Amino acid sequence: MSDVVIELSGLGKSFGSLEVLRGIDLQVERGEVVCIIGPSGSGKSTLLRCVNLLEEPTAGKVVVDGTELTDPDTDLDGARRHVGMVFQQFNLFSHLHVLDNLTIAQRKVLGRDKKTAEKVARENLDRVGLAEKADAMPAQLSGGQQQRVAIARALSMNPRVMLFDEPTSALDPELVGDVLGVMRQLADEGMTMLVVTHEMQFAREVADRVLFMDGGVIVEQGPPSEVIGNPKEERTRTFLARVLDPTHTHPEAPAE
Ligand SMILES: Nc1ncnc2c1ncn2[C@@H]1O[C@H](COP(=O)(O)OP(=O)(O)OP(=O)(O)O)[C@@H](O)[C@H]1O
Numbered sequence: 349m350s351d352v353v354i355e356l357s358g359l360g361k362s363f364g365s366l367e368v369l370r371g372i373d374l375q376v377e378r379g380e381v382v383c384i385i386g387p388s389g390s391g392k393s394t395l396l397r398c399v400n401l402l403e404e405p406t407a408g409k410v411v412v413d414g415t416e417l418t419d420p421d422t423d424l425d426g427a428r429r430h431v432g433m434v435f436q437q438f439n440l441f442s443h444l445h446v447l448d449n450l451t452i453a454q455r456k457v458l459g460r461d462k463k464t465a466e467k468v469a470r471e472n473l474d475r476v477g478l479a480e481k482a483d484a485m486p487a488q489l490s491g492g493q494q495q496r497v498a499i500a501r502a503l504s505m506n507p508r509v510m511l512f513d514e515p516t517s518a519l520d521p522e523l524v525g526d527v528l529g530v531m532r533q534l535a536d537e538g539m540t541m542l543v544v545t546h547e548m549q550f551a552r553e554v555a556d557r558v559l560f561m562d563g564g565v566i567v568e569q570g571p572p573s574e575v576i577g578n579p580k581e582e583r584t585r586t587f588l589a590r591v592l593d594p595t596h597t598h599p600e601a602p603a604e
Pocket of ligand 1: 363366368386387388389390391392393394500
């Protein structure tokens with residue numbers, strides 16, 4: 349029996365007259381890593397933000413781990429706890445130590461006591477290779493370390509699924525590998541992940557499935573060997589030719 353964790357059906361989103369998502373159907377199974385690629389403005393971030401209702405869909409249904417988030421009777425705050433999100437910007441509290449950045453939501457949202465929250469926080473800092481940075485202030489860390497703290501913070505809430513929105517785009521190229529390494533490790537541990545990324549090598553090596561989006565629809569999807577290695581659709585081929593061109597300097601280009 350399949351174990352679907354994320355289920356989007358007929359998902360639509362418009363901003364005024366701008367239709368950004370059109371009739372998206374998507375099922376993500378437990379433990380699956382799905383990478384979303386596509387040109388700027390194709391709706392990738394909006395799709396991700398609809399999964400935890402940071403954006404409210406204008407049509408369709410969102411179900412996460414059996415709970416319909418689009419049902420007005422759903423306790424949205426409760427349901428969102430199961431969805432960890434990591435953004436391009438790390439959004440750490442600059443006035444709090446790393447450890448407090450990781451304990452604050454655990455204590456406020458999950459009601460964990462200080463000792464338990466700190467234990468969970470230290471375990472997750474260890475998981476991202478930053479156990480020794482618990483007492484540092486965010487400004488004392490590199491961008492890559494701050495992003496790993498942001499991942500550890502999301503993991504401290506024991507999510508059932510992790511959403512990543514271009515988590516390496518704001519990083520200096522030499523720091524990208526450490527963050528992708530942590531994401532690879534999570535994938536190996538069986539975390540269900542939906543990742544918007546320009547890192548084609550990561551998508552190629554880590555994704556179970558790649559979605560190519562354009563114009564608010566999923567144009568093509570399948571294993572990376574097909575969608576990246578041997579795309580069927582002309583639009584996918586054009587996009588990949590552009591981003592895989594080493595002379596290409598657009599932000600969609602994969603970092604070296
Ligand atoms: N809050 C908003 N209000 C109005 N328009 C928006 C809003 N958020 C996104 N859009 C528009 O929706 C479209 C899709 O944006 P989205 O960020 O989802 O694309 P994307 O594929 O993630 O692009 P990128 O790769 O550049 O991040 C864009 O035209 C964008 O300007």
